[in-house]
Amino acid sequence: MIEVKNVYFTYPNGVEALKGVSLTIKDGEFVAIMGQNGAGKTTLVKHFNGLLKPTKGIVLVDGVDTRKVSVATLARKVGFVFQNPDHQLFSETVEDEISFALKNFRFEAETINKRVDWALNLLGLTRYKKTSPFMLSGGERKRVALASVLAWNPKILILDEPTIGQDYQQKEKLRHFILQLNAQKKTVIIVTHDVEFVAECNPRVILMSNGEIIADGEARKILTDPKIVTEASIVPPQITQIFIKLKNYGFPRDILDIYEAREAILNSLRKGFK
Amino acid sequence: MSVFDGLKFRKVKSPIHDLDPRVKFIYVCVIFAIALIFWELIPLLILFLIQLPFVLLGKVQRQWLRSLRGAAFLAIIIFVTNFVFSFIGAGYRFTAESLESAFALTFRFVVLVESFSIFFLTTSPDNLSLALEQTRVPYEFCFAFTTAVRFVPVLANEAQTIMDAQKARGLELERGNFLKRIKNYIPILIPLIVSAIRRSLELAEAMESRAWGATKNRTNLYVLRMNKNDFILLAITTGILITAVYIRLFIPIPSVCELLEI
Ligand SMILES: Nc1ncnc2c1ncn2[C@@H]1O[C@H](COP(=O)(O)OP(=O)(O)OP(=O)(O)O)[C@@H](O)[C@H]1O
Ligand SMILES: [Mg+2]
Numbered sequence: 029m030i031e032v033k034n035v036y037f038t039y040p041n042g043v044e045a046l047k048g049v050s051l052t053i054k055d056g057e058f059v060a061i062m063g064q065n066g067a068g069k070t071t072l073v074k075h076f077n078g079l080l081k082p083t084k085g086i087v088l089v090d091g092v093d094t095r096k097v098s099v100a101t102l103a104r105k106v107g108f109v110f111q112n113p114d115h116q117l118f119s120e121t122v123e124d125e126i127s128f129a130l131k132n133f134r135f136e137a138e139t140i141n142k143r144v145d146w147a148l149n150l151l152g153l154t155r156y157k158k159t160s161p162f163m164l165s166g167g168e169r170k171r172v173a174l175a176s177v178l179a180w181n182p183k184i185l186i187l188d189e190p191t192i193g194q195d196y197q198q199k200e201k202l203r204h205f206i207l208q209l210n211a212q213k214k215t216v217i218i219v220t221h222d223v224e225f226v227a228e229c230n231p232r233v234i235l236m237s238n239g240e241i242i243a244d245g246e247a248r249k250i251l252t253d254p255k256i257v258t259e260a261s262i263v264p265p266q267i268t269q270i271f272i273k274l275k276n277y278g279f280p281r282d283i284l285d286i287y288e289a290r291e292a293i294l295n296s297l298r299k300g301f302k
Numbered sequence: 303m304s305v306f307d308g309l310k311f312r313k314v315k316s317p318i319h320d321l322d323p324r325v326k327f328i329y330v331c332v333i334f335a336i337a338l339i340f341w342e343l344i345p346l347l348i349l350f351l352i353q354l355p356f357v358l359l360g361k362v363q364r365q366w367l368r369s370l371r372g373a374a375f376l377a378i379i380i381f382v383t384n385f386v387f388s389f390i391g392a393g394y395r396f397t398a399e400s401l402e403s404a405f406a407l408t409f410r411f412v413v414l415v416e417s418f419s420i421f422f423l424t425t426s427p428d429n430l431s432l433a434l435e436q437t438r439v440p441y442e443f444c445f446a447f448t449t450a451v452r453f454v455p456v457l458a459n460e461a462q463t464i465m466d467a468q469k470a471r472g473l474e475l476e477r478g479n480f481l482k483r484i485k486n487y488i489p490i491l492i493p494l495i496v497s498a499i500r501r502s503l504e505l506a507e508a509m510e511s512r513a514w515g516a517t518k519n520r521t522n523l524y525v526l527r528m529n530k531n532d533f534i535l536l537a538i539t540t541g542i543l544i545t546a547v548y549i550r551l552f553i554p555i556p557s558v559c560e561l562l563e564i
Contacts, residue, residue: 079466099469108470114500115460116467118492128489132472162496176471 029055030076030184030215035085037071045071047239048085053217055183058210060226060247061219063236064261069219070111072236073186076217077106089184104133107182111189113173117161122153125161126176133180147175150205167193184215191222203229227251227265227284235260252282310365310455311426318360318424322532323433326421329539333417336546342555343406345546349413352542353420362423369419370412381408398559427451432526441520449505457498464493 030053037046045068053059061069074080075087078094087094089102110116119125126147130140148154151171156164161172170193177185187206191199207229210216220226226233226247233250235243243256250256251264254272264272271283271292279296283289313319318326333349340346357366384407388400431448435441465475468489475486549555 074466077470079470098474100472100474103470103472108467110463110467110470112463114497115464115493116471116489117496118489128473129471132474180472 029053029088029090031086031088032072032075033086033088035072035075035082035087037068037075037080038083039071045239046075046082049239049241050085051234051241051244053215055215056210056213057215058206058229058231059215059217059234060229060231061217061234061236062221062223062226062260062262063242067236067260068239069236070188071239073108073188073217073219076184076186077108078102079108100132103129103182104180105182106184106186107177107180108186109174109177109188109190111192113166113169116173116176117169120160121158122148122156122161122164122172122175123158125172126179129176129180135180143179143181147179150178151175152201167195167198170194171198182214185209185217187216187218189220190218191220191225199225221262223251223262224265227268230284235262237261248282248284251284311423312362312365313426314361314424316360316424317531318356318362318420319426320531321424321535322526322528323425323429324437324526325528325532325535325539326425327433329535330417330421332539332543334414336543337410337413337417339546339550340555341403341406341410343402343409343558345549345555346406346409346413350409350416353413353416356420357416360420360424362420365423366416366419369423370415373412373415377408377411380411381405384408399557402558429526432522432524435522436526442515453501457494460497461490461494464490464497467493 032049032051035046035049036044038044049068049072061072063069071080075082075094076089078087078089078097078099081087081095089106092102094102117125119128123144126144127140130143135143145154148157151174153168153171153175156168156172161169164172170190174187174190190202190206194202203225206216206218216231218226218231230247233243233245233247234241235250235256237260242259243250243253252268252272254264257264263269265284267286267289268281268283271279271289272281275281277296279292283292333353337346337349340349357363381404385400385404388403389396392400427448430451431444434444434447469475473486473489475490476483477486
């Protein structure tokens with residue numbers, strides 16, 4: 029469980045990136061943090077594994093104050109995949125890259141091998157096991173970074189912009205995969221601008237703007253509310269926009285994905301035939 | 303990173319900012335040279351003090367103080383090593399002279415930092431590049447130089463992010479003995495170097511695709527011209543230089559200890 033209590037954070041250069049943020053993320057929750065560029069999303073999630081310590085206020089991870097423990101200790105519990113994979117890749121082979129954290133956490137050699145193979149397989153990287161991570165494409169490097177964190181099976185997983193640069197198929201895989209992790213009672217926190225992706229997952233959405241939380245609730249409620257959405261400078265999914273425009277024709281306006289849209293259209297067609 | 307902040311240019315309107323970078327550069331070089339020909343405390347102190355008006359005129363006191371604070375660590379090391387060696391040299395005796403000479407050498411370093419920081423704090427990279435160009439340095443080199451200067455803070459930022467990313471994967475920089483600690487920095491250095499190289503290649507491609515270097519004879523919108531203040535500074539600089547050389551050659555410099563008769 030992550031508890032954030034009235035947290036303020038100011039960068040050394042004086043930028044006030046968080047202004048009184050409070051929230052609780054329970055075990056097993058699936059949360060998407062959204063909001064415009066510079067809203068403070070990355071700054072907020074960096075507090076969850078202790079990379080940043082609040083200037084004022086307190087952050088508790090499973091009851092432990094993040095100021096009192098090292099990042100490495102928290103990292104065992106809280107996995108964090110960074111926005112840009114190039115900020116972490118350094119090994120000669122993909123395999124070494126993935127085992128780096130496992131070695132830091134002093135896993136046994138045998139477990140390490142097993143975990144590496146598991147993670148490679150999970151993200152479709154098995155054929156690159158012995159390849160240099162620097163030879164891979166942008167999307168593939170991103171997956172290596174993801175695999176290198178998943179390998180130690182953290183209880184809480186934070187993904188900063190996981191869908192950037194992924195093709196449609198990989199994105200679908202990622203979505204299934206996140207839902208699957210969540211089904212296994214893992215806490216998943218994603219930071220993203222991808223409304224379509226969020227709509228299809230339907231998680232709890234936290235909207236940020238200017239260092240503050242301006243809305244917190246079910247994706248269905250938040251993404252279909254034109255007022256909230258404009259305030260955070262995001263655009264509802266296209267399918268939702270269509271249904272918002274069609275509300276005068278008796279269509280429901282809280283449609284999030286094409287499956288719901290199909291149902292709604294079929295319903296009204298059936299009514300029409302009668 | 304605070305050291306870099308102490309050298310970062312900020313646009314302010316001031317007579318010092320408006321000076322020709324070439325003249326300012328000559329000034330810095332002269333101060334530099336004078337600091338090296340004196341090893342007594344009093345002239346170095348004077349050298350330190352005569353630069354303060356520049357700091358105040360340039361309205362960069364805060365950043366300037368920060369750069370001095372950034373240099374404090376090195377200054378302390380210089381002081382301690384000098385003091386310890388003269389302590390040993392004097393036959394394990396504590397003397398006021400050795401204290402004074404350690405202070406003097408520390409001040410020499412402080413003066414160097416002071417003049418450099420005045421220069422970089424009050425000279426925009428663009429003007430610097432203009433100055434280089436007008437002294438007939440090929441444009442490619444000017445450009446490379448200013449880009450490098452401009453990317454230093456970016457690189458410092460990136461180093462911080464990389465450190466965060468590796469800490470998030472359980473890397474503990476302060477773990478293990480001396481050798482192990484150096485090894486701990488490999489996961490930081492490699493991504494830093496790789497991304498710097500990648501960035502420079504991308505920058506080159508992006509610039510070439512925007513037709514960089516298409517015209518061989520570049521002209522500049524702004525041209526540096528010396529005006530009154532520049533000549534005044536040049537005169538002051540020459541004055542300082544002549545006085546300093548004269549003092550060095552013909553006037554014996556008393557030490558503080560002698561003056562106080564310790
Ligand atoms: N290392 C830093 N030093 C100083 N200021 C920073 C730093 N990192 C971020 N900021 C500032 O803090 C604010 C919040 O930044 P943050 O990275 O948290 O935004 P974000 O919501 O993640 O944006 P994006 O969608 O672009 O990733 C911004 O105004 C940014 O300029
Ligand atoms: Mg971000």
